[in-house]
Amino acid sequence: MKKRRGKRLVAYIIAFAMIFSMGMTELSPIAEAAQYTILETDVSAPSTGCTMFGVYGTYYVDAQNALNRINEIRKEACEAGNVPDPRNSNRMLTASDYVPIKWSTDLERIARIRAVEGGLCFGFVGSGHNRLNGKGLSTVKYNGVSTYAEVLAYNWNKGNLVSGINQWYDEKSDWVKQTSDAVTGHYTSMIDPRNTYVGLGDFYTTASGYPNTLAGEFNSTSQSLSQSALSGHTDIMQKVEVKDAYINKYYLKGEATQYLGETQKLTPMVHLVNGSETLDLWVIDTVTYTSSDTTVASVTADGVVTAKKAGTTTITCKKGSTVLCTFSLTVSCNHNKVLQSTVQPTCQTTGENIYKCSKCGMTIKETIEKAPHSYVYGTADSTGKATGVCSFCNATITIVPPTSMLLCWRNSESSDSYYHLSVPTENSVGSNILCYVKDVNGDSGYRDVMFESSDDSIVEAPKKSIVQPNDAVLKVKKAGIVTISVYPKYNPSIKRSYTIRVGATGSVDISNAVVTLAKTSISCGTSTSAVAPTVTYNGIKLTSGTDYTVSHSTSGTTGTCKITGKGIFSKSVEKTYTITHTYVNDPTVTGALKSNATCTKKATYYKSCSNCKKLSTETFESGSLAAHSYTVQHVDTAHFASAATCEKPAAYYYSCAGCGQKGTTTFYSGDKLNHQYTQKVQTEAALKEPANCVSPAIYYYSCARCGAVDKSANAKTYTYGTAGDHSYTKKIISDTYLASAANCSSSARYYYACSGCNEKGDVQYSYGKALGHAYSVKHISDAYMASAATCTSPATYYYECSRCGKTGTDVFTYGDKLPHQFTAKIVSNTTKKSDATYDSPAVYYYSCSQCGAVSGSSTFTYGTTVPRPTVIPQVDVSYKTHIQTYGDSQPAMSNGWMAGTSGEAKRLENIWVRVSGNANLGVQYTTHCQTYGWLPWSANGEKNGTSGEAKRLEAIKIRLTGADKDNYDIYYRVHAQSFGWLAWAKNGEPSGTAGYGKRLEGIQIVVVKKGESAPGQSYANVNPSSVNTRAYVALQNGSIQIPGDAYNANIMYKTHVQSFGWQTWKTNGQMSGTSGKAKRLEGINIKLSNASYSGGVRYTTHVQSYGWQGNENDPNTWRNDGEMSGTSGQAKRLEAIRISLYGEMAEHYDIYYRVHAQSFGWLSWAKNGEASGTAGLAKRLEGIQIILVPKGSPEPGRTYDNITATNTVSFIRR
Missing domain, CATH: 2.60.40.1080 (Immunoglobulin-like)
Structure with a gap:
């Protein structure tokens, strides 16, 4: 549930006006700045019986926008044609009466003073048009300029000059209607052509009943006045002159209790009284301050008090030697206090809270008043x-x-x-x-x-x-x-x-809270939630998750519950609890191993907690004995394995490090024996050089003990055997060994030499490469011709090898080229000389029939001339909206200018759209309307939406029609409640919202030629800082259902129902009338919308007492196209109806209809002029459905739109 209070008070007194606009907004006092600017009033010194005081606040300026808005209102009034002239209300203002009003510096100075005085005087002395010094308004002058008319506006919100002007503008309707006793002076002051200058002042201060006051001062002088605007100010003190009779007392404004180490600035104030009304203003005279006990608190010359120790002191404020007022100050401990105990008060006794300071230990007792x-x-x-x-x-x-x-x-x-x-x-x-x-x-x-x-x-x-x-x-x-x-x-x-x-996040220290644990000891494995801390601060139980979070940590048998501040709380507080463990033998726990097993002892482990695996100091043995560790070396006969050789030292067996047992693995100790290289063994390993044709083989000596071969640098050798045969394997390149020289196709060949003595053998080998042909000789004859001369190159001939006379494949040119034959017609971009024009086909150059070269001089034409383009005319689009409160008063907009309102929360209720500038172009549009959903399409200026039903439009679709519709795009965007400006939609796309119940407040529409760029974010004086990225925001996806096909006609009808009067329009098979209420139909209107062809609809009804209206057999005597058939105000029932189409519509459509008749229920469908209802039975019609179908289409079903017919006939007569 939400509660909001609001009202508007208006009054108009002797050519002066004031407006109040309020929403229930409490304002905190403006904190006076340490330094502020003093603005003078209209007198430099107070008059006799008066004193000068100050009003602290902010002066707002927006001269240009304010002046523009007033002149906009003046111009609108002169151009509207229906606004009475303030000079003579019997005539209307005309466009010739419009003269822009000008800004006056002097009037603004007056307005600034009057904004302050008017805000203070309202309520305190009755009217805001009074002065606190008791003088008249005409006494406020600057440079001889005074006000001729004054208007005031009071608000809770901070300065907005245009908003105040709009409040005055709200009186327009009453002035136009000349409403008796209505307040209209604010509006007429703005539009009065006699007023030539205006100054506005907007002042915000908490001293006034309404913090924001806007004053408007008008003057009709013909003199030339200064037109510059004043500057705005924050932290200012505006002087005001006040009658001494209003002074009740002086006092110092500040906190009566101050904490140690804190400072505060005391402000001297005056309390004014007029009967039951009071005001509090600022003392601006020079004053001095003293403290009765400077050890408790000191005070500076400008009133800044510093608390030094607990106690009480009196601050005295003097003006000269006169004591203006005193101020009692108590200084107390400001540390965090923990509530120790509380005694609740009763109606007989006071209560008491006893606190203890968490820092200095001071006990503070706080008395609670009687209950x-x-x-x-x-x-x-x-x-x-x-x-x-x-x-x-x-x-x-x-x-x-x-x-x-x-x-x-x-x-x-x-x-x-x-x-x-x-x-x-x-x-x-x-x-x-x-x-x-x-x-x-x-x-x-x-x-x-x-x-x-x-x-x-x-x-x-x-x-x-x-x-x-x-x-x-x-x-x-x-x-x-x-x-x-x-x-x-x-x-x-x-x-x-x-x-x-x-307070701000983290501004309260939670370490002073009291923490109580539900359990101070838990078993290991028990959830820490069992500890369940309760946290209280100053006796108030805090909320987990809001004020603090809980975390736990453990160390041995101690658990710690940590309370960490959250929200306004910071820091933390801890509380410990005991954790008990059950220790078991479990060798699998990580870290439990104390010592490894040996070959004589099993492994030793620490016992561990069965739940958390925490290790105890107690131990146990587990597992098997370890294998022997053969790692100890003993060099003695007991461990001897083998004697030393010239390859290895002596070998010994390792013994076990744990028990001394001899193992099977060995190690070496001592030195190896020396080799004895005395043995001659002819092996491949001992061969140094094999025998050749000059000498026998050479061998190294071998060791007599182990057979090792000595191949060291100083090793001795010996020969063995005899010399061998020649070995022709050596290649020597010299003429001595040349067998045949190289030629064009073969490389040179040489004889092998003996590798031992270089003797030439008779086996040959190839060396090097063939020389290759030298094609350098030219012969000009047909035998050597490669190609004959052409128009692109001379004749070519093959070269001859200078060594062997062979004809090569490389060629050379000789002679001249032949001339081009420019006879070929080739159509391509390469040969094009010029493109086709409106008067000539494209022109091309001839090409060479031999090589395709382009002539560059001789030409021919090809193709046809270019058809002259169709000129697409510029199109204008105009549109008008019906707006909540304002109705149709807003003029039609065009070409992207916004229709609707901005910042006023006014819904659009209907719209019409037209296009002009192209006879082959039309426009169709449909809206999503509150309660009704998507309405049938309207076209070319027809209204779509509702009027007088207070139904909001929520979305819209717009598209172009006609033969030229494909030459244009239509763009549109809307300002939707809560979403602001949405993105541009175009060509029938939906724009707005669905499923949110949000109103449309404004719309822009623009038509551009196809292919031109779309409108931007800022367009036609609408400059949103941001727009939604979507044109259509739907709560759920789904197709949009709009009555009637895209370009088909809609049948629309509404009935006059007993007791209820005229119902809203229904379309395309929807029921009009009532069901189950026994209410007669008394009249009906029927029409077409979005008709695709010429023609229309006509109809006649059989009325109680009167019979058929018109000749039932002559449709030319029937009602047609929206005319009422039946009666109104005569309580006559409709008993039957006939409906038919005429013109081209009758050639393309059939019209079906059926009625709900008293006693018979729903009858069957009738069509194209057939009677539907009863005759001679005095039975009323209670409901009707009507639908269009393409010519020859089947009759609608017995059940249509959730309504099922109960009869098989459409007309029943006695």
């Missing part, structure tokens, strides 16, 4: 009264006690002005929480509602009861968590309590 009586009510009597007895003091009261109340909440800094049933979750320090109290029942004098805060230092609750309907203001003072209790004073039993969190 209202705690009445317990007995049974109520017949009037609702019951007797309540206080459960503490036995006091009695007999009333109708309150049993219910409605509380609506919002924060003063909320971005909207709505109240909600839930308490706001975002409450910054310095803001106010507003609770609107209403609907408290019971006796009227006993509906007081009490507010209590568990800690006023965090959120301060009102000290007095609240009487509905009213706002309770709860002041948010510092970060923390607090419980707010609300209850009727005379029935606390229906108390409601709310937990409110205050």
Whole structure:
């Protein structure tokens, strides 16, 4: 549920006007800046009996846009033709009356002062058109200029000059209608041609009842005035002159309680009183400050107080030697406090909270005021009264006690002005929480509602009861968590309590919270959720997930529950608990092995927890003995394996490191023996050089012990055997060994030489390459011709080898080329000289018939001339919307200019569209309408939508028709509620939303020639900062169903029904009338829309008492095309109907219809002029369905649109 309060107050007093526009918006006080600019008023010194004070705030400027809007309104009024002239309301303003109004610097100075004074005076002295100094408005002058007419607008929202002007503009309708007693002076001041200058001032201050005041000052002088605009200011103090009679008291504005180390700036203020009305303004005179105890708090010359120690001091403010006021300040500990105990108050005794400072240990006692009586009510009597007895003091009261109340909440800094049933979750320090109290029942004098805060230092609750309907203001003072209790004073039993969190993220230290564990000892394996911490802060139970998160860690037998702050809470607090383990023998646990097994002892393991596998200090043995570790070396006869050789030292057996047992593997120890190279063994391994044709083979000596061969550098050798035969394997390249020289086709050949003595043998081998042919000799004869001369090259001939005379394959040219034969006609881009034109075919050059070369001079033509292009004319599109509140008052728009409104939350209800500039072009459009869905297509200026039904348009489709429709594109985009401007759609695509219930508020339409670029994001003075990427936003996918085919006609009809009057239009088989209500049809209108052919529809009805209207056998006497058939206001029933088409429509369509007749129900279908209903039976028609089908198509089914006929005949007569 949401609650919003709003109203508009208007008044017009002696040619002056004021407007108030409010939404329920609470505003936090503007924090005065340390430095601010003082703006002078119209007098430099206060008059006798007056004092000068200040008003702190912001001065807003927007002169150019404001002036443009006023002149736009003036021009509209002069051009509309229906706006009465303020100079003479018996005549209308005309275009010739329009003269732009000009800006005046002097009037703006007056307007700035009057914006401040008018905001303060409204309510305080009655009208905002008064002055606090008691003087008249004419006394405010600059450079001799004064105001002739003044208009005021009051708002809650911060400065917006155009918004205030639009409030004044809202009076236009009453002025045009000349509504008696209506306030119209604001509007007429703007449009009055006599007013030549205007100045506007907009001032925002929390000192006024309405924080924002816009003042407009008009003057009709013909003089030339300065037209420059003033500058805007923030943190300014505007001087105002105030009668001393209004002064009630002076005081210092600040916090009465201040914490150690904190500073605050005290502000001297004046409290003004006029009867029951009050104002608070700023003292701007020079003042001095003193502190009665500077050890408690010191104060600077500009009022900055620094808290030094706990205690109380008095700050005195003087103007000269005169004491203006004093201020009592209490300084206290500002550390986090933990609630130790609470004594609840009763109606007889006060309560007490006892806190202990978490840092300095100070104990703080806080008194809780006495509570209202705690009445317990007995049974109520017949009037609702019951007797309540206080459960503490036995006091009695007999009333109708309150049993219910409605509380609506919002924060003063909320971005909207709505109240909600839930308490706001975002409450910054310095803001106010507003609770609107209403609907408290019971006796009227006993509906007081009490507010209590568990800690006023965090959120301060009102000290007095609240009487509905009213706002309770709860002041948010510092970060923390607090419980707010609300209850009727005379029935606390229906108390409601709310937990409110205050401050920025992480602004409260959770380490001061109290943590209680559900269990302080758990078994290993038990879920840590069993620990179940309960966290309280200052006596308030915090919420897991909102205020903190929980994590657990373990170390040995100790578990730690860590509470980490979340939301407004930061840091953390820990609480420990005990974890018990059950230890078992499990050698598979990681890390359990203490020592490995040996060949004499099994492995040793630590015992482990059966659940978490934590290791104990106790051990056990498990597994088998380890294998022997043969790693110890003993060089003795007991471990001897083999003696040393010249290849290896002596070998010994390893022994076990664990038990000393001798193994089977060996190791070497000592040195090898020396080789004895004395043995002659003729083996391939000992051969150094084989025997050749000169000497026998040469061998190395071998070892006499092991047979190893000595091949060292100094090794000795010996010869063995005799010399061998020649070996012709050596190749020597010299003329001595040349067998035949190289030629064109063969390489040179040589004889092998003996590898031992170089003697030439008789076996040959090839060496090198053949020389190859040398084709360099030229012969000019037919025997050597390769190709005859052509028009592209001379004749070519083959070369001859200079060595062997062979004819080669390479050629050379000789002689001249032949001339080209330009006789071939080749059509290609290469031969084209010029393209075809409107007057001549394309021109081409002749080509050579031999080589294809292009002539470049002789030409021929080919093909046809170019057809002259069809000129596509420029097309304009115009469109007009019916707008909520404004109806058809907005003029038609065209070519992309926005139709509709922006920023006013006004729905579009219907639209028509036309195109012009091309007789072969038309336009069709359909809209998705609230309740009805997609409506039938309309065309060329027909309205599509509703009128007078308050139905919103939600989407639209637009497409072009006619012979030239393919030469253009039609683009359109809409401004949809909540979505803003959507992307452009075109050519029948849907634009808008579906399934969201969102209204269309504005539309742009533009027609461009096919292929031209689409409109951009900014177009026709609509410049959205961003647009939705989609033209159509649907909640669910699915095809769009629109009554009637794409280009087919629609049949539309509506009936006048007993008791209900005229119903809305129905189409294409929908039922018009009622079902099950016994209500007669009294009249009917029928027409076609989106007709594809000429012609129309005509119809006649059989009416009670009168019979057939017109000759039933002569359709020319019937009603046609939207005319009413039947009666209205005579209570006559329709009993039968005939309907037929005429013109081309009759040639292409059949029209079917059937009726619901009293006593008979739905009859069968009739068509093309046949009677449907009853005759002579006095039976009323109660409903009707009508449908068009292409000529010759089957009759609609017995069941159509969920309606089933109960009769097989269409007409029943007695």
